[in-house]
Amino acid sequence: MTQILEHWIDGKAWSGESTRTAPVFDPALGTPQREVRMATATDVGTAVAAAAAALPQWRDSSIATRSRFLLTFRELLNARKDDLAQILTAEHGKVLSDAGGEIARGLEVVEFALAMPQLLKGEFSQNVSTDVDVYSVREPVGVVGIISPFNFPAMVPLWFFPIAIAAGNTVVLKPSEKDPSAANWLAELAAEAGLPAGVLNVVHGDKEAVDALLVHPDVAAISFVGSTPIARYVYQTAAANDKRVQALGGAKNHMLVLPDADLDLAADAAVNAGFGSAGERCMAVSALLAVDSIADELVAKIAERMGELRTGDGRRGCDMGPLITREHRDKVAGYLDVAATDGATIVVDGRETSIDGAAEGFWLGPTLIDNVPTSSAVYQDEIFGPVLSVVRVSGFEEGIELINSSPYGNGVAIFTNDGGAARQFQRRVTVGMIGINVPIPVPVAYHSFGGHKASIFGDAKAYGPQGFSFFTQEKAITSRWLDPSHGGINLGFPQHS
Numbered sequence: 001m002t003q004i005l006e007h008w009i010d011g012k013a014w015s016g017e018s019t020r021t022a023p024v025f026d027p028a029l030g031t032p033q034r035e036v037r038m039a040t041a042t043d044v045g046t047a048v049a050a051a052a053a054a055l056p057q058w059r060d061s062s063i064a065t066r067s068r069f070l071l072t073f074r075e076l077l078n079a080r081k082d083d084l085a086q087i088l089t090a091e092h093g094k095v096l097s098d099a100g101g102e103i104a105r106g107l108e109v110v111e112f113a114l115a116m117p118q119l120l121k122g123e124f125s126q127n128v129s130t131d132v133d134v135y136s137v138r139e140p141v142g143v144v145g146i147i148s149p150f151n152f153p154a155m156v157p158l159w160f161f162p163i164a165i166a167a168g169n170t171v172v173l174k175p176s177e178k179d180p181s182a183a184n185w186l187a188e189l190a191a192e193a194g195l196p197a198g199v200l201n202v203v204h205g206d207k208e209a210v211d212a213l214l215v216h217p218d219v220a221a222i223s224f225v226g227s228t229p230i231a232r233y234v235y236q237t238a239a240a241n242d243k244r245v246q247a248l249g250g251a252k253n254h255m256l257v258l259p260d261a262d263l264d265l266a267a268d269a270a271v272n273a274g275f276g277s278a279g280e281r282c283m284a285v286s287a288l289l290a291v292d293s294i295a296d297e298l299v300a301k302i303a304e305r306m307g308e309l310r311t312g313d314g315r316r317g318c319d320m321g322p323l324i325t326r327e328h329r330d331k332v333a334g335y336l337d338v339a340a341t342d343g344a345t346i347v348v349d350g351r352e353t354s355i356d357g358a359a360e361g362f363w364l365g366p367t368l369i370d371n372v373p374t375s376s377a378v379y380q381d382e383i384f385g386p387v388l389s390v391v392r393v394s395g396f397e398e399g400i401e402l403i404n405s406s407p408y409g410n411g412v413a414i415f416t417n418d419g420g421a422a423r424q425f426q427r428r429v430t431v432g433m434i435g436i437n438v439p440i441p442v443p444v445a446y447h448s449f450g451g452h453k454a455s456i457f458g459d460a461k462a463y464g465p466q467g468f469s470f471f472t473q474e475k476a477i478t479s480r481w482l483d484p485s486h487g488g489i490n491l492g493f494p495q496h497s
């Protein structure tokens, strides 16, 4: 009998009223391994009700209680991270070492959330007027909805829920239906670490479940990560329903290589950032801007390195795994036809890569395309696969112009040994996360993560100080303790004496 992955609501697995399910594949095998339950709006309502019921007690729990939970959760997660990595590889396809890296970056956020006693502190101004003090406190916003994408089934939930919970909120998490098991695993681990039932709930589904969260009157805030069209829709719909919302979208990340760069370092970086996780990263390098004078040499160095990569089942020590679905694999491979039609040069064709894995897996090997015209969809679209496009540019200025004319602004990198050029680059690009001789500049957990332009909607980035700010609302209190006889009638606007 096919196993069905159920929702996790109020501290236990729960099937709800829905009979609708969707298959969950192992992309390296190309076959469904289980089904996942797809929630109706009523099921989402049950999850929100559980979170709302748990809120008063969790909101009022002491900072010591919440810290102890996070410490225990951190220890359990660290001790069992290899089990979680197996789940990630089995449902997403990324190789085990990369799954380990995803978990490590998630763990960092849990560790950062432990700074909560400091970050939740308010401010105090004594005697702003005679005998009058003003102080502020940070309080949770309430029930928080988190909607996450397929490409980081553990890390993206971990970007949000440890901070939301640390700040005293309760959570309904709606992970991607393509690789949903990691979310249940994390919720069960949180329960084992002592999190009260109802504080962290997981509801599975697709648009129907998302829409129910976006309009539910008891959901106070939405954190979304996914593609730009859906991020824009989530932002607009949640805001129209009076919610606080942060919605992180897609990307098309450039890497500019100047003639004075260390070309071996740049070639290593392009390969790592272009093909890690089969290019299914919102910070993947997708468009390599190579200055004409070094382009031939750089392309040759990249192609040489690509010849050493092993593509195959992530459990076999390969460098790169499969794509998430057959449809996505075919869509990505379709860009090679587009490239040929648009007059680009296919240097390494991933359709011809020999694979260390099952024939039915969703494979496409690392692909390198040179001389890509900027009018081509290969350059313009977020391909989200192992396709690295090289665009040849005349120099620094043309590179900046291309980067800034992209509708996206998530990540960007420059490779150079010229500090002045790097400094100008950092000041002039309209991009949220910049790497200088660093290809995937994902900020550490105590800075915040987020792009510019169509890569983010709303003004709060993920995790870091902005995470705590998003998941809390401030109260400012003006207080005076003195004999009431010192009062008196005065209808004028309060002034200070």
Ligand code: NAD
Residues within 6 Å of the ligand: 147, 148, 149, 150, 151, 152, 156, 174, 175, 176, 177, 205, 206, 207, 210, 211, 225, 226, 227, 228, 230, 231, 248, 249, 250, 251, 281, 282, 382, 384, 410, 451, 455
């Ligand atoms: P997606 O937009 O298809 O799905 C994201 C979430 O939205 C999923 O939970 C999905 O169930 C839900 N969803 C899908 N269609 C919907 C609809 N029509 N209405 C409401 N909800 C819907 O994204 P994906 O394919 O899972 O993830 C890949 C995308 O995410 C890429 O574009 C990538 O760049 C982006 N991403 C961005 C970041 C970032 O931090 N900016 C991080 C990771 C991934």
